[in-house]
Structures are given as structure tokens and as C-alpha cells.
Amino acid sequence: MGSRASTLLREEEIEEIKKETGFSHSQITRLYSRFTSLDKGENGTLSREDFQRIPELAINPLGDRIINAFFPEGEDQVNFRGFMRTLAHFRPIEDNEKNKNPTASEPLNSRTNKLLFAFRLYDLDRDDKISRDELLQVLRMMVGVNISDEQLGSIADRTIQEADTNGDSSISFNEFIKVLEKVDVEQKMSIRFLH
Ligand SMILES: [Ca+2]
Numbered sequence: 001m002g003s004r005a006s007t008l009l010r011e012e013e014i015e016e017i018k019k020e021t022g023f024s025h026s027q028i029t030r031l032y033s034r035f036t037s038l039d040k041g042e043n044g045t046l047s048r049e050d051f052q053r054i055p056e057l058a059i060n061p062l063g064d065r066i067i068n069a070f071f072p073e074g075e076d077q078v079n080f081r082g083f084m085r086t087l088a089h090f091r092p093i094e095d096n097e098k099n100k101n102p103t104a105s106e107p108l109n110s111r112t113n114k115l116l117f118a119f120r121l122y123d124l125d126r127d128d129k130i131s132r133d134e135l136l137q138v139l140r141m142m143v144g145v146n147i148s149d150e151q152l153g154s155i156a157d158r159t160i161q162e163a164d165t166n167g168d169s170s171i172s173f174n175e176f177i178k179v180l181e182k183v184d185v186e187q188k189m190s191i192r193f194l195h
């Protein structure tokens with residue numbers, strides 16, 4: 001698999017992905033062989049089914065939502081470039097990236113981009129707001145069946161009440177950021193894959 005991967009991925013493509021995602025050369029080639037081993041159709045793209053074979057996603061209660069995030073709207077295949085772009089949100093922020101050149105564009109794994117990624121897992125209809133219903137759906141996936149609908153409903157109401165500062169009964173991205181201000185998102189949304 002390794003030799004197949006390195007022959008198919010062109011050097012200039014690796015360079016571009018490196019620049020775009022911040023992954024190192026060796027991480028990119030290793031993720032490429034992971035990508036090709038998931039690509040059962042061997043057509044250079046992954047389907048939702050291919051993703052469901054990733055054990056970390058299969059056991060994640062939000063696995064389906066995360067898988068969805070890999071797919072551009074209306075598409076059911078993702079190529080390696082798109083795969084890496086989404087994966088980059090989970091790349092840990094390295095110490096040497098913290099005081100980076102402020103004129104450089106916002107890296108995909110920045111705190112804001114990680115939060116935006118999380119926000120979109122909730123915002124299913126993509127209207128840039130998390131409604132009570134959308135919150136409820138995610139809560140239900142995360143807690144399983146041990147909590148009654150009434151209890152979940154009151155958790156959702158309380159969460160929205162606490163977050164909603166403009167009184168529209170839903171959570172905007174700015175309100176979402178404020179709620180998570182003190183949460184170590186960088187740590188929580190990093191997956192230490194491929195050292
Ligand atoms: Ca929404």
C-alpha cells in the first residue's frame with residue numbers, strides 16, 4: 001500500500017496540501033495510504049460508506065455528522081484534497097504556531113475554525129443558527145436513551161437561555177463562541193493521529 005500511495009501522489013500536490021493544511025510531508029503520505037486503503041472503489045474518492053469503516057468514527061456518537069462535514073454540499077464523494085482540508089481542523093495546534101505571522105491567513109486548525117467546525121455539526125440546515133430542535137437532536141445522540149425527552153428538552157431550553165443574548169431563541173456562532181470561551185477547545189478538538 002505504501003509504495004502505491006507514494007507513486008500516485010505527486011510531489012507538487014504534497015507541497016500544496018502541506019501549505020493548505022499544515023500537515024508535514026510524512027503525515028500527508030501516511031494519510032494518503034490510509035485514504036487509499038479506505039477507498040474500496042479505487043477511484044480516488046471516498047464515499048460515506050468508506051468513512052464508516054474508520055473505527056474512531058464508527059464509535060463516535062456524532063460520527064455521522066462528522067462524516068457529513070467531509071462532503072461539500074450536495075456531493076457524495078470526497079477526494080484526497082478535500083479529505084485533508086477537513087482533517088486539518090483536528091490537527092493539534094503546535095507551540096510554534098501560536099505566535100505565527102499575524103498577516104498569514106487563518107489556519108484551518110485555529111481555535112475559531114475548530115469552533116466553526118463544531119458549530120456546523122449542530123447547524124444541520126446551515127442557517128447559521130442552532131435552533132432548539134437542532135440542539136435537541138445532538139443531545140439525544142450524545143446521551144443515548146437514559147434520559148427522558150422532558151429532561152432533554154429542559155436541558156436544551158436552559159442551554160439556549162444561557163447562550164442566547166439577542167433573544168431570538170437560537171444560538172448564533174458568536175453566542176456559541178462566548179459559551180465556549182473558557183473551554184479548552186484546542187485540546188478537545190484535536191486528534192493525536194500520526195505522530
Ligand atoms: Ca440551524
Ligand SMILES: [Ca+2]
Nearest residue numbers: 164168170172
Ligand atoms: Ca441568539
